[in-house]
Amino acid sequence: MFTEYLNILNKISPLSSESKLLLLDYLAIKKIKKGDYILEHNKICKHIYFVNEGFVRIFYYKNGKDITEWFSNKNQFFFSITSYFDEIPSNLIIEASEDSEIIFLSKKGLGKLMKSNLEIANLFIELLSGSLIFSQKRIESIQFETAKQRYFNLIKVQPAILNKMSLQHISSFLGITQETLSRIRSNI
Amino acid sequence: MFTEYLNILNKISPLSSESKLLLLDYLAIKKIKKGDYILEHNKICKHIYFVNEGFVRIFYYKNGKDITEWFSNKNQFFFSITSYFDEIPSNLIIEASEDSEIIFLSKKGLGKLMKSNLEIANLFIELLSGSLIFSQKRIESIQFETAKQRYFNLIKVQPAILNKMSLQHISSFLGITQETLSRIRSNI
DNA sequence: ATACGAATTTGACAATTGTCAATTGCTTTT
DNA sequence: AAAAGCAATTGACAATTGTCAAATTCGTAT
Structure with a gap:
């Protein structure tokens, strides 16, 4: 069920079978219907999400207007950065733009594993640096x-x-x- | 010479004396005169910098105009994200706005250590997540x-x-x- | 103190984008 | 097929910000 997902993680940063087994405990998969939310407004983001199937839109309200922040396609990761790390209510809302299948990786589990497992710590480093580059390119795109x-x-x-x-x-x-x-x- | 710096790292994520010793090999400190560059245009950013003393301005040229991207005060980290990770020439230029003292942490060293040392991997995770939050808040500030x-x-x-x-x-x-x-x- | 140059302010005008309203086009429902 | 509802386009005008030029202020060196 999660083999394809674990293979994708393995490509990002190599994982032994033991590390994969450890991660399994903290994975969940959910089907989300078109229009339903993956992360609601003011909820705390406690997972790193992955689009296994479908299409997702990330947006917020500014002066009552719906502003699209980003969207994620199949095989992309996404989460609310400030809500996840600072554990504050999310001003971002994440919805499935079409019927989707989302893999949830729990912050609690990842946080625990990365303290004791070098492979998982390095995986997280790769995920974070990927997000950081992405975030930076976004800023450059807005500015340039x-x-x-x-x-x-x-x-x-x-x-x-x-x-x-x-x-x-x-x-x-x-x-x-x-x-x-x-x-x-x-x-x- | 680096004790204060290592203490700051230790506060970000705990480090044993052994880990500190390992890091020492990859640290350098440089005095930069006002107006001189820490990172030149089109050079590859191979360090994570830290303002030990002074004040630093990060900027780029757009249509011949000097655009300030950010500035860093005493005790702040900075580097060119896209140049550092993708190892491409930097479009950002970093200059000392006043006489400064900058600590250089080499990418090569950090990359090597984080593969084998759990504490240093977790330190890097903290540094990256801090940068990511910062980067995200920047985007929100521009947008909101x-x-x-x-x-x-x-x-x-x-x-x-x-x-x-x-x-x-x-x-x-x-x-x-x-x-x-x-x-x-x-x-x- | 004075003079010079650089930084900042001000004014007049142009260009871009937003706002609001009306219209057109497309899709769905009965 | 007609009607209703929503999305997209177009037009007229207003508001914001940029551009260019001139005037003023400020700091520094002589």
Whole structure:
């Protein structure tokens, strides 16, 4: 059930069968229906999530408006960074944009294992450095690129997103209004 | 010479004397004169830096303009995330804004030690998660707050910065022109 | 103290993007 | 097929911020 997942972890940082066995205790898999939440508003994020199947949208409310922060495809990890580490209520909401299957890796378990198991500590280091690079590239993209450039980059890198997300979600993700995005589109 | 630094590391994640001894081999301390660079443009970032004394500015050039990305005070860590992990030329430049004393922790050494030493692996996890939280808060600050709010927050949290950084550096850090910042200031 | 240069402020105008409202287009339901 | 409802587009106008130029202030060296 978790073999494929453990193989993916193993590729990120090598794990012995013993380490894999230890991790198994702290894994869970859940089917989430389209529109249902994986992480609700103001709940504390106690897992690192993984999209085994489906598509997930991460968003927040700003002045009552739904702003898309990010989305995750099959085989991607995601979690609410500030809620997870600081153990504070999450201002991010995570929902399944389509029927999905999500693997939950518990913070408690991971925290315990990494104190005693070198392989798992190094796995966590790889996961964290991956997130950190990702986070940094996000900042650079916001700072270096205009909304127009980011839109063209999005349709180049993840064209599938265009069919899965509405104009409103794409524009809020890009940090512009839907009218402006509509005008960018018509000016091609 | 490095005892204070090692104590700070120890507070972040506990280290035995043996682990401290191992780390010592990979530490260096350098005095950097005001205006000199700690990391030059297009060089690969091979260290995690620490401000033992002084004040450091991190910036990049965009369309020929000097944009301040961040600054680090005494007892803060800093490095170029994408250059460090991906081992690519850094688009960030790091300079000493005043005469400074910087501690260099080598990537090579840290990478080697964390593969065999659980305490050092856990120290690195703490450093990374700290950076990740920081990076994430930066994104949230850019997304949730206006330039005006970020300015007021800056003078509240780090009032010393105002004396150390010019209007140009502060405004580029906030993502606005210096004229706009000047007008924000005069409207108080 | 004075003069010089750099940093900051101010003004006038232009460009970009947002807001609000109306319209069009598409999909679903009866 | 018609109607209803939602998403996307378009238009007119307002607000914000940027650009360029000039004026002023500030700090430093002579």
